[in-house]
Each structure stands twice: as C-alpha cells, then as structure tokens.
Amino acid sequence: MLLAQYGTSSSQPSSSLIPQKYNFQKAMFQMENCHVMACSEWLGCLMVSQQPAPGAVLSGCGVNKLNVATMESGQYIPIHSKQIRGLAFNSRSDGLLLSASMDCTLKLTSLLSNSVVQTCKAEQPLWSCCWCSDDFNYVYAGLINGSVLVYDLRNTSKYVQKLRLWDFRAPVITLSYMPRATSDAFPCGGLLVGNLKGVCFWEMKDAKYNAHVLPLDSGGCTDIQTESNTRQCLVTYRPDHTRNYVLCVMTKLTKNSLPDSADKYKCSCCQVQTFKGGTTCRLLTKNAIFQNPDLGCDILVCIGDESTNSAMLWHAKSGSLIQKLPADQPVLDICPMKVNQTNLLATLTEKKVKIYRWE
Template sequence: MPAIVKRCECSKNNGGITTTRLIWRQYGVSNFKLACILLSACMGSQGSQRMDENPDEVQEEETNPLTDPADQSQPQIELISDEVVVRKIGEESRDDEDHSDDAQCCPICFDSWSNAGDHRLASLKCGHLFGLSCIQKWLKGQGGKCPQCNAAAKSKDIRLIYAKALKVLDTTEREEALLELQKERAARLKAELAAASQKLRLKEALNECERLRSMLSDHNAVPQRSNSAPSVSTDSVYSYREVKVLKIHDTGCRVMAFSPTTGIVCISQPSPNPLFPGHGFKKFLLSDLKPVQFKCSHSALIRDLAFSNTSMNPLLLSCANEPTIKITNIISNSVIQSFQGPVPSWSCAWNSDDNNYFYTGLLNGNVLIYDIRNTNEHVGSFNQGAPVVSLKYVPRNSCSDLSCSGLLVGQLNRATFYEKNEEEFLPHVLLADKKVISLDYEELSGHFVVSCRPSSSQFPNVRHEIHRLSKSTESTDVQCQSVHTFHGGSTQRFLSRTKIFSHPSDENHLLLAAGDEASSSLNIWDVQSQRLAQRVTSPCPPFMDVCAVQQNNENFLLSLTEKNLHVHRWSAV
C-alpha cells in the first residue's frame, strides 16, 4: 500500500485520473469499481499517516482548506473528495473506453503483446486475441478452453496474427445505412414492377376495347356474317405430312432439343434399364431417324434441354427436378461439367452472344447466371417469385426494331423481359396475372408467344398470345405490342410447349404450333392470316413439345408425345 500512496502523491496535479491508470497497471486490476476503492483507500491511509506525523499541520489545513493554487509544493489530494475523484475517473474511463490501454494488452497477463518474440499476437479459431506464450500455457493447464468464451480449443488452433497494431472501427452506422439502402432499392424495384403491371393492364384493356369496337362496326356493316369457328385453310399448296413415327419409351418423354450443326435430336426419357433407374436423353440422327445412344444424366425427371450454338462441338445443357445442372459433350457422350444449384431447376437457356454463360430458372422463382469457366458457384442472379417455366435468350440486334439483348422469362403468373445493360438486367414486365405454361421467341421478326391456361369465366380456353418486342435507340422502355390471340381447348394439364417459327415457304410469314389436349391434336396456325392452317392428330396424346428444324434443304416439324416422336416433312399436298 505505501507504493500506491507514493503514486498518489506524484500524480496529485492530474485530479486522480493518472493515479487510477497507474493502479490498474501496477496490480492488474480489470474492474473499474475495484480501482476506485483502492484509490480511496490510498487517499485515506495517506491522510492518516500525515495526521500521525504532524497533527498541527493537519489541523491548520482543516481550518484553512483553501490554499493558494499557485503553491505547487503542497499536496492537493486532500482537497478532492473520494466522490469527486471517482466521478472524474468514471467520466474519463467512459470517454476513453474504446481507446484504453487494455485494447493492446493480453487478457491473460495484462501485458502488452508484441509483433515478434514469444509474446507476439496470436488468436484462436473463435477469434479472441492473446499473447502467444500465454495462450500456449493456458491451453496446457486449463482443459483446452478459450479464456474469453470457454469455446473448445487446442494448441493446433493457435494462429499467429501478423499485424503491428490493432484498431477496431465502429461501422455499425454504415452497415445500418447500407441495409436501409438495400431496402429502399427493393421497395423501388417493387414499385416499378407494380407500375409497369398497371400500365400493361391499362394497355390490354384499351386494346380489348378497340377490338370490341372493331367487331361491333364489322357486325353492323355485315349483319348476316356467320359466327362459326374458323375453318382450316384449303388454299395452301404445301403442308406438313407425317413421314415417320418413332416409339421412344412407354411413358415419361417431356422435352427435346435439336442441334443444326450435327443434325442430332435429343429427347428426354426415363432409363430403359430397370437395374439403373434415372432419367436421361436418347440421341437420333435426323438424316436416318435411327436412335444412336441413350445417356443417363439425372436422377429425376428432366425439365429442359438446350444446345449451345457453337459450330465445332455443341454442348447440351440439361436441368431436372434436382439441384444439379449438367453440360454434356454430345459427340463423346460424356458429362464435362456439373453445377450445383440451391433448388431444382425448371428451365435453362444459353447466352447465344457469349456461350461461356448460361441461365437457369429455379423452382423458387430465382434466375441464376452461370459461367462455365467457374464451376464453384453462380456469378449472378435476380429474383422473380413464381417458378420459372421457360427461358429464352434474345440476342442483340436480333431484329431491326429491337436494339438490345436480354432474357425472356416465363413464370407461372407473368412474363418479363430482362434487358441486359452492361453487368445488370433491367426488368420490363410484359404480361401480368397470366397462368403461363410456355414461352417461345422468334429471332428474325422479334415476335414471341405466351401460352396460358384457362383462368376464369372470362378466359375459359387455352390462349396463345402473340406479341412483338421493340425498342429504339432513343427510348429507355421496351415496348410489347399485342398481335393476335389464338384459342385452344378448355383443358390444359401439362406444361406442354408451343413453337413460333418462320413459314417454310415465306420468311415474312410466321406459323404457330401448339398442342391441344381437348382435341388430342397439334394445331398449326398462320399468324398473318390468323387462320388454322393444319391440324395433326396422334393416337397417343398429348403433345408435349414441338420443334421446327431444317436439314439438307428440307423443313421438318418434330412433335413429341409421352411415348412417340412424330416426324412431319413440309411438302406439296
């Protein structure tokens, strides 16, 4: 205790503050209240000692407590009460709490650590910092626990920290501001999507009013006009004729893909061998329509297939009702890359402008962007909401009226075009409140088709809506112009696919092929004349997928049911 009294006398001009720090450093006291008690005890023992040595002097000071401030030879501790000293120490401690000397001291020995030697800075896997020699001794004798949090620790968990000094920055306000900024951006995006949806509803209502006005004027002009259903056009010289039917499997066929460079058709099906269950695809050569080989690639039902547009070695992208997405070399028939997603994928598409990238639409509504040069994780994503049933990439300058590239995304409740702008995708809601089952895009004309389930008494039948995308270089909005709506049957159980493609005899005309479950047929419409051009039936409906291909200057229409592949050739009637 005399050593403490001596330190109090040497620090009397500092109001007791330096004294408290010296006491902490001398005796290793980590409790502020205990330091204050020691300080009060020191001051009390000092007064008692002076009273025993010279009682007259103490009596004189008690009668004259106010001494000359200029006289620095007399001690000033007696003029400050214990309460004042404690208050000053508390204020200084609170002000310098984050910058105290303890921040640079080992919590075991209370000695400053160094950046070299036995007492250099080290940490455990829990993150707490100690002197190297101290933590080594502690772990040997304390049952392998961290001195700070009692987490299990071993000597091998000690990590050296290569730093000259440590300083913790308080970034709480910054993180809160960033979080608020993200919330504001999400709210703004939601508001923009809601506004775009309302604009589309207004535009659709105006188009419907204009169509009703036109029908009313036509009805008034020609009262005796027949209201019968549209008939099949008979003035066409050419049509699709069925040339072959190939049995693929007993059931379970869903999608197909065609490679123009190799002439190979891949069709998804369950494994034909019961000893090796799973799902894969069977390859066909369009030249002879003979099966080449079956490749089992997934353990669940395949949802989508897509070929890359590389001319030398096309790659087949496949996704199924499982989180794994696979890329298969169609020539060597081997899986060359696999990507693991968070949830099962329902659709996929290649970036035709850069085949290093591809997109997958997930069950939870997210769209993930992958780079085949990075197999660890996806490189980008954007949220949707409902499951993504269809993805179509729109190349840059694919048609004269569209000056941008992007991604057409078909969900169970809407259709959206994501415009590719440098490193981000800007959403443009095209159709809202739709029960979408399929989506397809025709690059040369900029037209796309959205097929929707029957939804209410207002729309009792399946609808195939034809729209046209356009955007000028001066405009910032992508325009969606409604062209025509074709109606199918009253039932739609499967997520069957439709196809819009160029007319084999006239590139300026478009054809639309879509399966109809109610009539067990495949309907082919002429988009320009808005008439049903042809109807194809099958003994094993329904039609699940359609693909229009060209090989050796001949045009074919491939239609897939759950069991068979129907091959139709465009030829004269």
C-alpha cells in the first residue's frame, strides 16, 4: 500500500489529474479560543465555537456566525456554560445546529431565531455529537466515559438507548454517521464511533444497533470522517510506539457474508490509501474527505498538520499532494462547502478562519 509523502511546493499541484486548486479569499480573525466549526450550505454560513476569555464582553461558550457569502463575521450566540466539543448540521434546510459540550448537555439551536430550542441532559461531559442521517429525529452524543447516548428529539427528557462496546473509560472523541444506500458493496447505515480503544461501526437496523468492530488499528483514533457516496471513511491516528507520525487511513466499508448462514453478515472495511502526517498530535484536529468539486467520482482528502501549521490537500486515488494551505497556528478543523454554486474550503485555528475558493 502506498504511503503518501508530503511534497515541497505549496503553489504547484503535484498531480496533473487536478489542474485546479484552492485560492485564498479572506481570513476572519476577530475570535479567540475556537475549537470546532460546522457549515450550513442552506444558510450560507459557518458556525465557529468560541470560548471567551475571562472578563471578556461575550458571555458563556457559544458560536460565532460567519457569513460565507459576504465573508463577514456576524452575531455571537451563547449556548453552553463550558467548552463546546462538537457541532453538526443536518442536511435539511431547517437551520438547526447540534452542539455537544463539557457541561453535560447536548443542545439544539435554531439559527432562524438565534436561540436554544431543545436541551438533552447527560450524566457525563460530552466530547462529540452527530445526526442520524437516516432519521433526523435521532441524534448521538459521545461521552467522556466511552458511552454513546441516542436521543429522540420528539422526547428529550431521557436518552432512548446507550451504546457501549469496550469496558474502557476513554472519551468518544469522534462520531460520524454513514447513511443507508443502494450500494451492493455496503448498503448498511449506522454510526462510526472512535476512541483511544479502536473504531466500531454500530449498524442501525429496525431501530436496533448491532456492533461491528472494524479491522483497523486497535487504538489512538482521534478523528473519523465519512464520504457517503463512495462509502469511504478517513480515520486518523496519533503517533504511538510503532511510528512517530500521524497516520490517516482511508478505508472503504464492506458487507461480508458469513459462511454458516446466507442471512448473516459482518460489516468490515478494506484499506484504500494511507497518508503520513506530521510528528506531533497534541490537538484533536478534524480532517475532511470529500468529492472533487470538478469530478464527483474523484475524492480529495484534507489533513491538518501541527508540525508545519498547515492543511495538506491530497488526491486520494493517487496519494499525491495537491496543495499546502498555510496557517499561523495548528489547524483544528477543516470544512469543505458549496455556497451559491461556489466551492469553498474553510480552515480553523484557535483565533482565525481562512476561506479558500476552488478555481
């Protein structure tokens, strides 16, 4: 398997397959203590989590609304009392933002009214969250103790299910939902869960969840991102005793029949490509896997690199580096989006959002 290596040029693409690139548009930096972000293509905005410094004018921990069309910073919306660890929109045009916080709550905020409309309480601090793409009535919260809580937004008084596979009190660092599809190779829908113990796919079928441990590294997972059309995932691992660098593994989910029964199967995955990152991983950077804006069947991968304070854009199939997008600080989150028929990419550091345009 090819292990992609970083190139040396930040301006010229290293692959003739990708003639276009992301060009810098604007930086927005009237912020501090940022952590994660989420994009609503319907509203044309980026929501950036912010934790104001002690004594600041802003109160609580909330989100800063950035207008992507005008490239301007908008209203600050306080939501939680402690740091926000996860943000997520669904694919509907309802303007509802899901947020998970260390204050033990999962909240739903309407960006039409700029106010919290629902609150789900948990017994432990939350580290991650996501929507169920097959049924937007359900949302997920990853806890610091290794559990995942399933909430029904029609009744948020208590979670409806608790998912827990490993008897290991490690935070659920990352959650990502893969929706059902008419794919022969992998039609299943379910929740990908990652922590320092490993990666598990909780298949959702008939309102029940079945656990499938994926044949990946047994520990050190810091991020999982999915590309639903190709049924692929990007799994990031921090350095460990076997390697001194960040490793990003692109895998394709598969459904394998078991020999003893035609009706039984196992959800698994096969490695497609690997990418070698930098030597440091102090932060839990959220990376991105997404379709090439020019060729829908072609996949791009963008990975934050702490060692060089940059985001690296790769052509997934060839494993070649397309661009190096510089930053002043380590990149914490990466968000591809399409607003007003324009393909954009946003990178987030603790104090700044940079917007790039594909052209």
